[in-house]
Amino acid sequence: MKVVTGKRWEAFADSAVLFPEYSKNRDELINFVNSLKGDETIVTASLELVDLIANRFRKGEENVLIYSDTGRSITLKETYELRKYIEFDVRGGFSGENARASVLFVEGKTDAKFFKAVFKKLFEFRESRNAPYQFRFIERVFERDNFDLLRRESDGAYLAVIPSEGNSGVIRNLGNFLKAMEAFDFSVDRLGVAVDIDESRESALASIAGKLSGFEHETTTRGYLVGKIEVIPLVIGLPFEDGLIEWKKPTVEDLMLHLIEREGLLDKVRPGIKALNESLGRKLKPKEVMYLALSAYGHWGNLEGFYELFVMRSRFRNLKAVLREAGLMEGLRYLAFSER
Known part of the structure; x- marks a missing residue:
């Protein structure tokens, strides 16, 4: 299965199904997706149709979404996860200049609010409603907030704090976001990865290194370098000893x-x-x-x-x-x- 998005879809028109998704209700979209055999090429600008196809065909490395503007692709499994966990707009089509920007992936919503407050309190960031080019892919979909976007007025630096679902979700989002930057041709300066120690600091770092093994990278004094993107591990582990509180693992x-x-x-x-x-x-x-x-x-x-x-x-x-x-x-x- 191939799903084509972007402005240069004409190159795929001869062999593709150009599905007129406009004015179609959800039942019609579902019926269309259920009729697919899995060997088609679908050209679409509908996020709902992409979601339905990615959900059905997310197994198999041969099932891909092609961003026609760059000609690069990501698997439908990666598409499914980018849409579900980051609400990434896989239609692309954004333009503009890259701003100085960092992303921090954290385990959940409480973690996100904690670190959001830290950046506001200590580093003079403030909440922002305007996103730079590289954050427009994840800024807002269906009018839902999906991450905390911060900006510092003094130097125009941006920072996005994105909640995930546990340690495994942080690692998953790290890999998918790096893949998305390759396919959709945008970048950020630094990616923070906040994970709990769980078993040990070594195992936490090993999970990050394991995900990065699928990319060309090198180790630095602060973390890792993937191309020009710095990946900064933030391993959370500060035991709290108190006779009245049951402490098991760092969070x-x-x-x-x-x-x-x-x-x-x-x-x-x-x-x-x-x-x-x-x-x-x-x-x-x-x-x-x-x-x-x-x-x-x-x-x-x-x-x-x-x-x-x-x-x-x-x-x-x-x-x-x-x-x-x-x-x-x-x-x-x-x-x-x-x-x-």
């Missing part, structure tokens, strides 16, 4: 525990932690402590909102101390294009 919640302790909020919720320990007959998990802290702080939103708000209101010295202790500060500074 962003641990960074928050260290921060709320330094800010004095943990002491305020200790009576509640002790009471729940006795009531439940067990120690509280880090995320459960976060909900107690959220209530004590007077924030009645969700955890993501609490993480962002608390980081933004924390003291500079406390936030920097936690990040330095976790070994993250230098990598974050580098992603932010900051030498301070």
